Amino acid sequence: MSNTMTSASRRPTARDENWKYANLRALERVPFEDPTTAAVVLAEPTSAQTTLDDIALPARQAKLRVVLVDGVLNLALSDPLPDTVQIKPARQQTLETAGISSIDRYFFALNQRRRQQTLELRVAAATQLELEILCIARSVAQPALELHLAADSRLRLIERHLSAETSTGTADSATNLAIEIKLAKRARLDWLRWHRLAGKARHIETLDLELSEAADCELVQLTTGQSTTDTVSSRSTAFVRHNGAAHLRWNVAALADGSQSHDAYVHIEHAAPGAHTEQVFRGIASGRGRLGFNGHMRVNADAIGTRSEQSLKSLLAGGEAEANVRPQLEIYTDAVSASHGATVGKLDTDMLFYLLSRGIEPATAESLLKWAFISDVLARLSDSDLRHEIEASLVSQLPGAIAARGQS
Amino acid sequence: MLEIKDLRTKVGDREVLRGLNLAVRPGEVHAIMGPNGSGKSTLAYTLAGRPGYEVSGGSVAYRGKDLLGLAPEERAQAGVFLGFQYPVEIPGVNNVYLLKAALNAARKHRGLPEVDAFEFLTLVRDKMKLMQMDESFLSRGVNEGFSGGEKKRNEILQMLVLEPTLALLDETDSGLDIDALKIVAHGVNTLRSAERAIVLVTHYQRLLDYIKPDHVHVLARGQIIKSGAPELALELEERGYDWLLGEAA
Numbered sequence: 001m002s003n004t005m006t007s008a009s010r011r012p013t014a015r016d017e018n019w020k021y022a023n024l025r026a027l028e029r030v031p032f033e034d035p036t037t038a039a040v041v042l043a044e045p046t047s048a049q050t051t052l053d054d055i056a057l058p059a060r061q062a063k064l065r066v067v068l069v070d071g072v073l074n075l076a077l078s079d080p081l082p083d084t085v086q087i088k089p090a091r092q093q094t095l096e097t098a099g100i101s102s103i104d105r106y107f108f109a110l111n112q113r114r115r116q117q118t119l120e121l122r123v124a125a126a127t128q129l130e131l132e133i134l135c136i137a138r139s140v141a142q143p144a145l146e147l148h149l150a151a152d153s154r155l156r157l158i159e160r161h162l163s164a165e166t167s168t169g170t171a172d173s174a175t176n177l178a179i180e181i182k183l184a185k186r187a188r189l190d191w192l193r194w195h196r197l198a199g200k201a202r203h204i205e206t207l208d209l210e211l212s213e214a215a216d217c218e219l220v221q222l223t224t225g226q227s228t229t230d231t232v233s234s235r236s237t238a239f240v241r242h243n244g245a246a247h248l249r250w251n252v253a254a255l256a257d258g259s260q261s262h263d264a265y266v267h268i269e270h271a272a273p274g275a276h277t278e279q280v281f282r283g284i285a286s287g288r289g290r291l292g293f294n295g296h297m298r299v300n301a302d303a304i305g306t307r308s309e310q311s312l313k314s315l316l317a318g319g320e321a322e323a324n325v326r327p328q329l330e331i332y333t334d335a336v337s338a339s340h341g342a343t344v345g346k347l348d349t350d351m352l353f354y355l356l357s358r359g360i361e362p363a364t365a366e367s368l369l370k371w372a373f374i375s376d377v378l379a380r381l382s383d384s385d386l387r388h389e390i391e392a393s394l395v396s397q398l399p400g401a402i403a404a405r406g407q408s
Numbered sequence: 409m410l411e412i413k414d415l416r417t418k419v420g421d422r423e424v425l426r427g428l429n430l431a432v433r434p435g436e437v438h439a440i441m442g443p444n445g446s447g448k449s450t451l452a453y454t455l456a457g458r459p460g461y462e463v464s465g466g467s468v469a470y471r472g473k474d475l476l477g478l479a480p481e482e483r484a485q486a487g488v489f490l491g492f493q494y495p496v497e498i499p500g501v502n503n504v505y506l507l508k509a510a511l512n513a514a515r516k517h518r519g520l521p522e523v524d525a526f527e528f529l530t531l532v533r534d535k536m537k538l539m540q541m542d543e544s545f546l547s548r549g550v551n552e553g554f555s556g557g558e559k560k561r562n563e564i565l566q567m568l569v570l571e572p573t574l575a576l577l578d579e580t581d582s583g584l585d586i587d588a589l590k591i592v593a594h595g596v597n598t599l600r601s602a603e604r605a606i607v608l609v610t611h612y613q614r615l616l617d618y619i620k621p622d623h624v625h626v627l628a629r630g631q632i633i634k635s636g637a638p639e640l641a642l643e644l645e646e647r648g649y650d651w652l653l654g655e656a657a
Contacts, residue, residue, distance in 0.1 A: 349459065350496045354550075357456050357492075358506060358566065359484035359513035372500025372549070379500075 021292030023233035023261035062132035071141035108206035111178035137173035149187035163198035177205035183215035198226035213244025245274030253377035256289030263292035270303035285321035416465035426630030442627035456490035485517035487573030556583035593618030613645035
């Protein structure tokens, strides 16, 4: 089905099934539609852009780094672009997606209408590339990324979302991100996504991922606030489609502390025989934090031999915390192997007592167990430097746990 | 070192310990035996401060202080160690960290500085050799994927590193084959000293072939119903508990 969006698409509300747990109120007053709100509007990027002295860039994690500030490429902060990376003016897209409500694509359509440019990357056949994309949000941003991995190519992509610290404090930013990724045959994507939102940052995103025959994608995603006092909210909507016997590992961890809110809807469509999806979600809601994760697995009638495994778990670590995890299976053939498990629970009292009985202080013991809870996802990170940086960043949420890993 | 007087513990609505008395002096090894459901594990958990084990009466003095008034971690820091019958697996928290954090907590309690990293690893490696454990155990999650025997060895390793003043070993012998039993017993024996006391909770006499107790007690219906010399364990092995239960009734 053609899913070209029209402006008639309705904004989602909490009454819409896939948006029940999203913090839509936080997005209500964001002027995404208003073209005059963008802080920096550039038809063409130029090297004359000023450096952002007040933005402390994190240590580089890949050979090639590009920096987007409020959705626009900043050449001064980015490495010189190779031919494979291009900046294109915004244009309309047509995507083939089955069973997707136009409401779920409302924000994508909005991005298409209001994006200022599209960062397009092509990884040539049988080549390898390492790329870090740093998205810094200061005000209203609608970044757009398109990645094409040709046959037998390999991309290690690190995508980071930060809220800028400014002289007047942390910006009250709002981002509406759109990402489209296509993997050709046997292409491989190692994809780290790290949202570290600060202040009152609001982040909404729509991801489209298509996998061809024998393609392989491993995602490791971590969504947190920068500190427990930040009142950030995020919503991630993803549409994945297996067009061949591809392999997808979708590993997501989210921490909602204080009054933070993180919600995700992931629609994975098996549209060809023999594809394999492994999905792991680990979320911890503390204080009055809210978490949602809806893993919607669709297996089409001709997708025989599909394998899908879902393990979705949330931990409630606060009296007023809330978590909703939901595996959703929509299967139109018998020849599949699909398993799913979903739990929402509290800290394991046996584990807690074991640690206490070894003299560990209760606060440390609790944070160790929280750490252990998300370690299923973080352990998937193969890059130790990056893992250490992530671990160090979690110190405010999980004090004591960092040392635990540091000794390992 | 340990003076338990008329201890009563409830688990849920059920009173499991019903006026238990026991005195343990430094340097002694006590074996507590008894039939299933007699309250052996409840005693160990009560002394370690496990939530859900509610003390409804009596007192426990540990080195002259009220043990029951301490939180579980404070008891551990003060030198009380519980070797679990069923050690839990904690994937994601690695063994070496737990050992180091536990050791430092105890050192802090004693007013000592944190252990030096090199010193610590040397200490742990020595103890692991004693327990015939592979070094790969250190980098694994706590008890993660360990066999029953490995878990028990890990408990004893922790005990050897922490050097507690009072060790409570809850059925440390259960699930061990004879070779593992010897290793575990050897580990326990190396800890015996004039300043320490060990309380072994066990079902079977065979552990006592390798760890010679000074006193043997029979716990039944929530009370110590008989105490005696090590030979009592042999008699129990031969005659079972029924004759004692009859006497006590």
